[in-house]
Amino acid sequence: MPEQANGAKRDTYRHGNLRHALLEVGIELARAGGPDAVVLREATRRASVAPNAAYRHFPRREALVHAVSLAAMGQLARAMEEGLAALPALSDRAEAARTRFRAVGTGYLRFARTEPGLFRTAFYVPDDMTEAEATVSAGAGGLTPFQLLGAALDDLVSCELMTPARRPGAEFLVWSCVHGLAVLLIDGPLRGLQDTQADQAAHDLIDMIEGGLR
Amino acid sequence: MPEQANGAKRDTYRHGNLRHALLEVGIELARAGGPDAVVLREATRRASVAPNAAYRHFPRREALVHAVSLAAMGQLARAMEEGLAALPALSDRAEAARTRFRAVGTGYLRFARTEPGLFRTAFYVPDDMTEAEATVSAGAGGLTPFQLLGAALDDLVSCELMTPARRPGAEFLVWSCVHGLAVLLIDGPLRGLQDTQADQAAHDLIDMIEGGLR
DNA sequence: TCCTTATGTAGACGGCGTCCACATTTGCGG
DNA sequence: CCGCAAATGTGGACGCCGTCTACATAAGGA
Numbered sequence: 211m212p213e214q215a216n217g218a219k220r221d222t223y224r225h226g227n228l229r230h231a232l233l234e235v236g237i238e239l240a241r242a243g244g245p246d247a248v249v250l251r252e253a254t255r256r257a258s259v260a261p262n263a264a265y266r267h268f269p270r271r272e273a274l275v276h277a278v279s280l281a282a283m284g285q286l287a288r289a290m291e292e293g294l295a296a297l298p299a300l301s302d303r304a305e306a307a308r309t310r311f312r313a314v315g316t317g318y319l320r321f322a323r324t325e326p327g328l329f330r331t332a333f334y335v336p337d338d339m340t341e342a343e344a345t346v347s348a349g350a351g352g353l354t355p356f357q358l359l360g361a362a363l364d365d366l367v368s369c370e371l372m373t374p375a376r377r378p379g380a381e382f383l384v385w386s387c388v389h390g391l392a393v394l395l396i397d398g399p400l401r402g403l404q405d406t407q408a409d410q411a412a413h414d415l416i417d418m419i420e421g422g423l424r
Numbered sequence: 425m426p427e428q429a430n431g432a433k434r435d436t437y438r439h440g441n442l443r444h445a446l447l448e449v450g451i452e453l454a455r456a457g458g459p460d461a462v463v464l465r466e467a468t469r470r471a472s473v474a475p476n477a478a479y480r481h482f483p484r485r486e487a488l489v490h491a492v493s494l495a496a497m498g499q500l501a502r503a504m505e506e507g508l509a510a511l512p513a514l515s516d517r518a519e520a521a522r523t524r525f526r527a528v529g530t531g532y533l534r535f536a537r538t539e540p541g542l543f544r545t546a547f548y549v550p551d552d553m554t555e556a557e558a559t560v561s562a563g564a565g566g567l568t569p570f571q572l573l574g575a576a577l578d579d580l581v582s583c584e585l586m587t588p589a590r591r592p593g594a595e596f597l598v599w600s601c602v603h604g605l606a607v608l609l610i611d612g613p614l615r616g617l618q619d620t621q622a623d624q625a626a627h628d629l630i631d632m633i634e635g636g637l638r
Numbered sequence: 639t640c641c642t643t644a645t646g647t648a649g650a651c652g653g654c655g656t657c658c659a660c661a662t663t664t665g666c667g668g
Numbered sequence: 669c670c671g672c673a674a675a676t677g678t679g680g681a682c683g684c685c686g687t688c689t690a691c692a693t694a695a696g697g698a
Contacts, residue, residue: 224645224694246460251685260647262687267645271686333612356613376632382614383605383629389612390604391597398547398603399570400596415597418590422636438663438676465654474678476656481676485655 220258229267231257236278237328244327245334248275275334280346282332286321287349290358293317307365312416314362315388318355319412322392329396333389359385372423384419391415434472443481445471450492451542458541459548462489489548494560496546500535501563504572507531521579526630528576529602532569533626536606543610547603573599586637598633605629 225231235256239248250271254261268274293313300306322329332347348354353361359381366372372380394400395408403411439445449470453461464485468475482488507527514520536543546561562568567575573595580586586594608614609622617625 222694228645249685250687261685262648263646265687333607379625379628382608382625383601383632386605386608386625386629387597387601388604389608390600390602390606392604393547393607394596394600394603397549411593411596411600414593415600418597418633418636420636421638422632422634424635436663442676463654464656475654476679477677479656 225257225259225263228257228259228263231259232264232267232274233277233281236274237281240275240278240282240331241325241327244330245275245279247327248278248331250274275331279331279334282325282328283347283355284349285325285328286318286332287347287353287355287358289321289324289349290314290317290355291349291351291353293320294358304369304371307362307369308371308420311362311366311371311420314359315384315416315419316412318388319392319395319408322396323408326396329392356381356385366423371420376423380423384423387415387419439471439473439477442471442473442477446478446481446488447491447495450488451495454489454492454496454545455539455541458544459489459493461541462492462545464488486549489545493545493548496539496542497561497569498563499539499542500532500546501561501567501569501572503535503538503563504528504531504569505563505565505567507534508572518583518585521576521583522585522634525576525580525634528573529598529630529633530626532602533606533609533622536610537622540610543606570595570599580637585634590637594637598637601629601633 232253235253236248238256239252248271250264251261253274254264257263264274268277290313293316294310297306297309297313300309345352348357363372363377363380363384367374367377391400391411395403395411400408400411446467449467450462452470453463453466462485464478465475467488468478471477478488482491504527507530508524511520511523511527514523559566562571577586577591577594577598581588581591605614605625609617609625614622614625
């Protein structure tokens with residue numbers, strides 16, 4: 211029975227729900243330091259468990275990181291959903307669609323800048339599209355970030371704010387633009403921009419996208 | 425005098441130019457496996473030198489990775505320049521500007537997909553803007569990727585293919601879009617796309633950007 | 639009740655980054 | 669030309685990591 215600095219000792223031989231505990235700790239680590247910071251030994255330490263115990267639930271470190279990654283993607287989805295939910299109801303349907311589309315982008319960017327560690331982890335050795343649609347990476351509404359964007363684009367088309375001809379594959383193009391800004395802002399040469407400047411850049415970027423979509 | 429599997433033994437106690445050798449090996453490692461693959465011990469091994477010798481030239485591993493990163497950025501610049509140089513001379517000035525602008529983007533994306541390890545390394549814990557303009561990260565023409573893009577945008581404005589009002593800060597927006605697609609293609613959910621599909625996406629993305637800029 | 643199975647522990651191995659002490663050169667001031 | 673300080677490379681150690689094998693303990697069904 212290993213003593214624990216964290217004060218969280220255990221009286222039973224069994225942990226109870228180690229897998230879940232490791233996931234929680236992993237999220238905590240990723241939040242603070244990105245994917246590389248989710249370290250098996252540290253996770254087991256915080257869970258008051260021997261290092262090897264982790265291997266009963268994850269075949270290797272990468273599997274834990276992957277699980278954390280899906281959870282992080284879910285948190286991203288949730289953050290975007292919250293941004294959408296906070297929107298005022300607009301009577302003009304086209305205006306509402308446009309507002310929702312913009313909120314999808316700004317929500318994405320806000321999460322990236324608020325939780326850079328989780329954001330980076332969400333895209334760490336990420337799954338191909340099929341797995342990215344797993345329920346774990348969805349928000350409360352059951353939609354992944356990708357699907358939220360797709361829905362916003364559909365709205366745009368139905369309100370004639372976007373040419374239907376451009377619709378196929380458009381999520382990937384829009385996603386690229388927004389994701390690129392997010393990456394440049396948190397890791398790249400735009401890192402350290404003031405909030406107001408970053409917001410301005412986000413605004414201008416979405417303007418540009420809207421113009422290119424029309 | 426340590427034996428070396430690599431066959432490259434040394435008869436002098438001094439290496440000669442270890443710093444340069446480590447950089448070369450570092451680039452090789454980054455090329456094959458990205459920034460995380462730039463491992464001090466392996467680099468010194470390949471340079472036929474004791475692990476600690478590296479510390480005479482780089483205070484810590486991160487410093488070596490950083491040097492490799494600048495070199496990788498330089499290679500990116502060179503690749504873009506080559507793409508520009510290969511363009512046919514067009515009589516119509518506006519058409520030429522447009523073609524050059526597109527070539528900047530496609531060159532960037534081609535390098536990302538051709539040399540993903542180096543591309544990822546180029547953006548690993550990257551410098552802020554000022555250092556990114558260092559001569560190391562420039563191509564043969566002395567311009568960094570960022571500056572190449574800026575020049576292309578200036579051309580667009582002077583040919584009235586872009587509103588001057590949109591010019592300030594536009595490189596960051598365009599950069600975001602192209603960079604985002606690059607990241608999604610090599611690391612993200614678009615990884616594993618066929619060449620033709622990736623080219624199509626690149627084409628469509630640049631179309632969209634052009635539309636948004638006008 | 640007993641035995642299979644799930645779960646956690648103990649100890650070891652090799653690899654890594656980094657520190658300290660020591661060895662060998664180089665090159666400069668006299 | 670000499671001698672000595674500074675530059676450069678070596679050797680060994682430490683603590684951390686991921687992972688393997690062997691073993692211990694608990695839970696639950698026959």
